[in-house]
Amino acid sequence: MQVGIDKIGFFTPNKYVDMVDLAHARNEDPNKYLIGIGQKQMSVADQTQDAVSMGINATLRYIDQIDKKKVGLLVFGTESSVDQSKSASLFVKSALNLRPEVRTFEVKEACFGLTASLMIARDFVRVHSDETAIIIGSDIARYGVGTPGEVTQGAGSISLLIKSDPAILALNDGHSAYSQDINDFWRPNGSKLAMVDGKYSTQVYLDFFKNVFDKYKEDKHLETKDFDAIIYHLPFTKQGLKANRIAIENQDEETTNRLQNSFEASKQLSMRVGNVYTASLYMSLLSLLENDELDSDALVGLFSYGSGAMAEFFSGNVVADYQKQLDEKGDLALLDRRQRLTVKEYEDTFNNALEEPKDGEELSSDEAEGVWYFAGTKNHIRQYKQK
CATH class of the missing domain: 3.40.47.10 (Thiolase/Chalcone synthase)
Incomplete structure (x- = not known):
């Protein structure tokens, strides 16, 4: 039995900073970033986008194409965890209205987390061939404004459906x-x-x-x-x-x-x-x-x-025929819909996102209709809403 990747969902927040703009602001030759680092743009997460909300939005890219009743496992790999105890996957499971019987948890080992999730999901499907697994990698890379690692920041999520007889990539x-x-x-x-x-x-x-x-x-x-x-x-x-x-x-x-x-x-x-x-x-x-x-x-x-x-x-x-499972136009539209921030706007957005909102304060999102976002906390419990 072949097991592998059947669906891929991608999400990134609706703001970015251009590397040429950033280079000029840092008094650097733009080629240091464009060629020396190899980056053109960098997605920027505001206070309303975190690992959980991005993971939900990435999975929404394909959730209507699958049989949710067959999902038996949900694993969330991240190093941008939002809670020291509760798994990020439980927030996602609730937003996606998955059945209570789904086994779900979070894994961590720096950037290896989604690969660890993939290996767990592969073995799960091998034992439960009539069930599928959703695995999510979702992170915000932050090193700080003006730091040496600043140009290697970013934000986004990938969600994968793992099943037998996959339509994209069969794992060896x-x-x-x-x-x-x-x-x-x-x-x-x-x-x-x-x-x-x-x-x-x-x-x-x-x-x-x-x-x-x-x-x-x-x-x-x-x-x-x-x-x-x-x-x-x-x-x-x-x-x-x-x-x-x-x-x-x-x-x-x-x-x-x-x-x-x-x-x-x-x-x-x-x-x-x-x-x-x-x-x-x-x-x-x-x-x-x-x-x-x-x-x-x-x-x-x-x-x-x-x-x-x-x-x-x-x-x-x-x-x-793996191409039939892709949404290239949708992925490009996701990138093209982003707002280009000035360096000052990027710095303000970045630094504001480092601050936790006051408990009880409700956040609003400027994302498009249908996008999930972090709306603040009530009694120190994180709240997620759909725009």
Whole structure:
């Protein structure tokens, strides 16, 4: 029985800052951001958009296309959790009106959270072949205004439906994993801003990639040329480019060109949205599917990385007619509907979102009708509403 990804939903908030504007405001050459980091735009979450609301909105992109009675599992991967005890998935389950019998919880390991959720969901569907699983990666990447990591921020969510006989990507058995207890990136309790040792984290990412990629090929008796595409967790697109250079080193011209082209396709969404932590790898997958022409059964390698640190390499085969499951026009419309903020507006919006509203204060949203948002707290209980 094949198990894999049957639906993909994407959401990002309705505001962004342009990297050229930000570079000018920071007295930097725009090419430092556009080429050196590889980013063009960065989505900005205001006070009314958090991991939960974005996860709801991403899942709404396909929820009317599935049989909700068959959903048996809902897992939420995030490092932007809204509560130290209650799972973000329970808020989502309520908003989507899923049945009480659904098993649901939240998982965390930095940017690895959605991959962990995927492996849990894959195994669940293998045992419960007549049921499906919804998994969500949803995050707001925050390092702070004017910090070295500022240009690698972002906000967004990816939601996946996992089922048997999937219509998009069939997952292959086996994986290569590697973990170490290190401090390349962390976010202490009580802080909405992450802390990072940027140069160290970049090198660890590359070291971990080489480790798991080489081990996976050895275990599965594969060569680099066997992959039709390799996609990466993209905290910023230049990071993935460096890993892809390792992958194509000493390869023949055909393999090199193919994997360079597939990487270019996979980074298009990230260039406009920015870093979305747990959702990043799967936004790369969506971007690849929408911007490349993959043959049926094409082999796609996926590299997942979460700081702290955990890495995994696995693969899947593209399903015939996967294009019918995508909503490329809808995804582009989601990006194009965003308001371009001035740098001052971005700074004010960003800093305001760091503050929790007073208990009892009701927030209003400027999102479009039908979009879910965080409306404040009542008796310190988070409230979510649909516009």
